Amino acid sequence: MHIAWRTSDDEDQLDWKNYIKDNGYVTTPVKDRNYFHSIYFKEHGEILFEIATDSPGFTIDEPRETLGEKLMLPKQFDPKREQIEQVLIPIIVRKLD
Template sequence: PRGTMGVGTVHHVAWRINDDESQLQLRRELLAAGYQVSPVMDRNYFHSIYFREPGGVLFEVATDPPGFAVDEPAESLGQSLKLPPWLEKERALIEQNLTPVTVRKP
């Protein structure tokens, strides 16, 4: 029997892949093996495909590029909350629900 989503369960497992070309090749192989694979999804910081393994676990395969420096300089990564464009309208709600993080300087 399939489990039920809830607290303490895994939503999905993400794997990384080098680039778009490698991801498209893997997608073709998965389709040829009979898996139902999503189209490539542009997640702003990476491109993802999704499929379920026979036990029902959702797998994501995400590319390294374009990377997290797509909307801010690498030297300032992590200093402010960056959201993909489709989540900007939710910024106030997201920020209000975040636990503050304090980063100690070395």
């Protein structure tokens, strides 16, 4: 099981990282996920928790007006774009009037 929370920025995430550490848990180093930064930790029941930042956000590589119209991938996945696209189920984006 994986449960994710969000924080407003890197500073807020660091506060949580320190809080988690101060309470006896180990977190991962900050992972750059291109659209956000994440830390992970497990509790005693082995549930994986993630705390991710809101920034930099999904508009770093496309305008808000066209979000979701095409598949955007972090650069490290671009070499596998064709492979990834072949297994995805198409999503139809509806425009709101």
